[in-house]
């Protein structure tokens with residue numbers, strides 16, 4: 001079982017109450033939520049015998065901060081005409097997104113048990129026609145940010161006070177389409193767009209700096225017209241500040257420094273855990289560390 005009904009109710013209430021909580025209480029609530037999501041992801045990947053555990057665990061704190069602390073969304077009305085938008089461009093980390101959406105109340109936690117099963121809505125990569133809360137299909141790297149730019153232009157044209165948040169992997173930033181999208185975002189002065197880069201420094205088979213170096217990443221983003229904020233991507237309060245401090249006339253790029261596999265010692269910062277599946281013994285060990 002991923003969580004009991006009482007816990008689920010408490011977490012859903014958190015979305016409503018977090019805004020009013022004191023800073024330290026808020027940080028604790030979000031940290032607890034993140035660990036619950038990591039435990040759910042572990043169970044999902046163990047059940048499916050597939051998934052991307054390293055990138056799931058690096059992005060979890062970013063997701064919980066956004067969904068439980070920042071986004072103006074209503075899980076009961078996923079397609080409400082006026083809402084903030086979220087796109088997980090690194091769509092291979094669907095398990096962490098699904099768990100976050102379920103804990104928020106978009107669908108039942110039981111459904112998480114169908115992750116990647118035949119006929120499940122919860123495919124290996126998110127599908128907007130199947131999963132409430134998913135704004136656009138992702139999986140092929142380099143597509144989410146261009147779509148987010150279109151959404152930011154679209155909501156502005158409609159005169160809506162909506163923010164668009166998109167999370168990209170750092171390996172994903174090696175795709176040229178992202179840089180074209182950023183040029184357009186700066187050209188249109190999209191200060192309603194925040195691109196978050198999950199800077200865990202690992203790609204699929206090697207370190208990003210070995211395959212196609214991104215550094216100096218902040219300088220490049222500034223040169224492309226972004227306002228850059230650099231934070232510890234596992235510090236919920238730092239993330240909250242980076243996500244909510246208003247910008248002025250420029251798209252915001254948050255470089256979130258993270259650890260791939262965060263939370264489980266033998267997975268952290270190890271390239272082979274991009275999509276390796278833990279054995280039964282490793283699942284037990286990981287569960288203990290995430291308790």
Ligand SMILES: Cc1ncc(C[n+]2csc(CCOP(=O)(O)OP(=O)(O)O)c2C)c(N)n1
Pocket residue numbers: 052054055056058090092093139140141142168169170171172173198200202203204260
């Ligand atoms: C266009 C494209 N090329 C290759 C892949 C295969 N692929 C999936 S994940 C991945 C590595 C992505 O690294 P990163 O964006 O840093 O993700 P993270 O380390 O956070 O999991 C690759 C190459 C893909 N999904 N799409």
